Structures are given as C-alpha cells and as structure tokens.
Amino acid sequence: MKKKKRILTGDRPTGRLHLGHYVGSLANRVKLQEDYETFILIADAQALTDHFEHPEILLKNIREVAKDYLSVGLDPEKSTIFVQSMIPEIAELAVFYLNLVTVARLQRNPTVKDEMKQKGFEANLPAGFLVYPVHQAADITAFQADLVPVGKDQLPMIEQTNEIVRRFNTLYKKVLTEPEGLVGEFPRLPGTDGQGKMSKSVGNTIYLSDDAKTLEKKVMRMYTDPTRLRATDRGHIEGNPVFTYHDAFNPNKEDIADLKDRYRKGKVGDVEVKKKLIVALNAFLEPLRERRAEYASDDKKIDEILIAGTARARKVAKETLALVKNAMQINYPF
Numbered sequence: 001m002k003k004k005k006r007i008l009t010g011d012r013p014t015g016r017l018h019l020g021h022y023v024g025s026l027a028n029r030v031k032l033q034e035d036y037e038t039f040i041l042i043a044d045a046q047a048l049t050d051h052f053e054h055p056e057i058l059l060k061n062i063r064e065v066a067k068d069y070l071s072v073g074l075d076p077e078k079s080t081i082f083v084q085s086m087i088p089e090i091a092e093l094a095v096f097y098l099n100l101v102t103v104a105r106l107q108r109n110p111t112v113k114d115e116m117k118q119k120g121f122e123a124n125l126p127a128g129f130l131v132y133p134v135h136q137a138a139d140i141t142a143f144q145a146d147l148v149p150v151g152k153d154q155l156p157m158i159e160q161t162n163e164i165v166r167r168f169n170t171l172y173k174k175v176l177t178e179p180e181g182l183v184g185e186f187p188r189l190p191g192t193d194g195q196g197k198m199s200k201s202v203g204n205t206i207y208l209s210d211d212a213k214t215l216e217k218k219v220m221r222m223y224t225d226p227t228r229l230r231a232t233d234r235g236h237i238e239g240n241p242v243f244t245y246h247d248a249f250n251p252n253k254e255d256i257a258d259l260k261d262r263y264r265k266g267k268v269g270d271v272e273v274k275k276k277l278i279v280a281l282n283a284f285l286e287p288l289r290e291r292r293a294e295y296a297s298d299d300k301k302i303d304e305i306l307i308a309g310t311a312r313a314r315k316v317a318k319e320t321l322a323l324v325k326n327a328m329q330i331n332y333p334f
C-alpha cells in the first residue's frame with residue numbers, strides 16, 4: 001500500500017474555537033482526514049508565548065479545544081489529536097532549527113509583526129514570542145507534514161518553515177519534508193461587528209459551542225449595512241457580514257440569491273435576512289452540539305483520547321528527531 005501523505009495542523013488552546021476557525025481550517029481537516037494521515041496539535045506551549053503569566057488557563061482550554069475538534073467530526077481513530085508540550089522532541093528540534101534563522105528574519109515575519117502590535121509587545125518583546133515560528137516549524141516537520149490546513153494568517157509560518165527545511169536539507173542532509181499550506185474557502189470570516197476577522201479578544205465571535213439562544217442574540221445584534229436606515233433603502237452586500245455568513249453556512253443558494261436581490265432593491269429588512277441566517281447556522285451547529293453533548297461532562301474520555309493521541313504522535317516525532325540527529329552527525333555512539 002502506498003504511504004499516505006501527512007497533515008499536521010493545530011490551534012492554541014486559549015479559548016473555544018469559532019466559526020472563523022471552522023471555515024478557515026477545520027472544515028478542510030474533517031474532509032481530509034479520510035485521505036491523509038492526520039496529526040492535530042493542541043499548541044499549549046505556543047499559547048504560553050503570549051499567556052505565560054496564566055498557565056493555569058491551559059488545562060481547561062485544552063479539553064475545550066479537544067471537544068471542539070470532536071464536535072466538528074474529527075474522528076480520533078483517523079486523526080491523532082495530541083498535546084504539544086507532551087512531545088519534548090518538538091522542543092529539541094526547535095533548538096537545532098533556531099541556529100538556521102536570523103533574528104532579522106523573525107522580526108520581518110508578518111504574523112509575528114501583526115501580533116506584536118496587537119499585544120503591545122513592541123517595547124518588551126519576550127524572546128519566546130519572537131521565536132515561536134521556529135517552534136511551529138518544529139511542530140510541522142516533526143511529523144514530516146506534506147500539507148498544513150490553516151487560516152490565511154498562518155501562511156507566513158509555512159513560508160518560514162519551508163525556509164528552515166531548505167536550509168537544513170542543504171546544510172546537512174535532505175531528510176525534512178517541505179510542507180504546503182492549505183487555506184479554507186472563506187479564509188478570513190469577518191467578525192459579527194463586520195470589522196476585522198473573528199477574534200476572541202475583540203468579542204465579535206460566534207463559537208462552535210454557542211447554544212441556540214446565544215447564537216440568536218449574536219446574530220440579531222450583527223452589523224449589517226450602516227448606510228441603510230430603513231428596510232426600503234437600497235442595501236449593500238459587499239462588506240456586509242450577514243451575507244458573508246449566508247454564503248459560508250447557508251446551503252440554500254437560491255434563497256441567498258433571492259435575499260441579496262431583494263436587499264439591493266430595498267425589498268427585504270435586516271430582520272428577515274438575520275432570521276434566515278439563524279436558521280442556517282442552527283442547522284449547521286445542531287449536529288456539532290449533539291456530538292459535543294456526548295463528551296460535555298466526560299473529561300475522562302477526553303483525557304483518554306489525548307493520552308492515546310500523544311503516545312501515537314510521540315513515536316513519529318522520535319523518528320524524525322533521530323533522522324535529524326543523524327543528518328547533523330550528532331547521533332553519538334554514547
């Protein structure tokens with residue numbers, strides 16, 4: 001049998017996952033787990049690079065993210081779900097890779113730059129934060145991933161990884177795999193405020209775990225077209241998140257086309273458009289809620305899945321570390 005290609009991807013466990021995560025990357029993971037050997041990392045060590053003052057949030061959030069994964073249909077038999085800090089080989093790889101990257105290159109990484117600004121790190125940048133792309137390269141290469149399904153903001157991380165892989169392979173020996181990024185169909189789902197992307201810190205998110213009541217409240221409060229004061233005014237579709245969500249989650253394309261048409265003509269009110277969005281989102285979320293309910297109060301089951309996944313993942317990371325040490329001629333006889 002031909003060896004399956006590999007996927008490695010993951011999320012920081014700093015909160016629950018939301019619709020933006022789903023369309024950016026989770027949907028691809030669920031689809032591809034059938035054809036790829038899939039590894040999904042819960043990046044707790046990476047989360048510490050900007051939450052090092054609050055390590056106590058990790059345990060709860062690791063379990064929440066695991067529940068989010070199971071709720072969207074990631075199958076722990078097909079997808080290996082594991083905890084980053086429990087694979088010390090990843091940290092070891094990162095130590096070797098750190099020599100292959102310049103500080104200037106890290107400072108130019110667009111994602112690092114954005115996040116530094118957002119977190120106000122400019123003056124007191126923790127070194128661990130600056131080098132997290134190198135750790136992410138270790139995450140990806142430890143599993144010799146061919147494909148990395150991620151949100152669009154993560155593409156600079158894949159580019160940085162490829163530079164490290166190429167440098168390693170030419171400098172030592174060609175043992176590492178160059179990965180490719182895969183961005184979802186709606187790479188940057190706007191927040192409910194129609195401003196930037198969905199983001200916990202802004203409070204413009206709809207969570208995969210939101211119940212029907214919470215969802216309804218959030219949708220009814222959504223930003224629409226600020227230039228439209230009455231339902232009889234002509235409305236704008238572009239930049240209107242209510243329609244972006246319809247495109248992403250409402251399978252009834254005819255209904256969407258009709259709503260857009262009437263919206264442009266001033267023949268439908270925001271309320272009808274939002275009510276239909278609530279129906280579509282509930283239809284999407286209901287199966288997730290049902291699957292989540294199976295695990296809701298069963299942390300023991302979640303922990304078992306993580307223990308089994310971490311054991312499986314560690315074996316693969318160990319193989320890669322051995323290849324790397326061999327390539328570097330530091331596989332000493334003692």
Ligand code: TRP
Pocket residue numbers: 008009010011012041043046136139140148150154
């Ligand atoms: N940086 C990713 C995020 O912020 C999480 C992550 C860590 C990741 N390691 C990874 C994603 C490896 C893809 C591959 O969400």
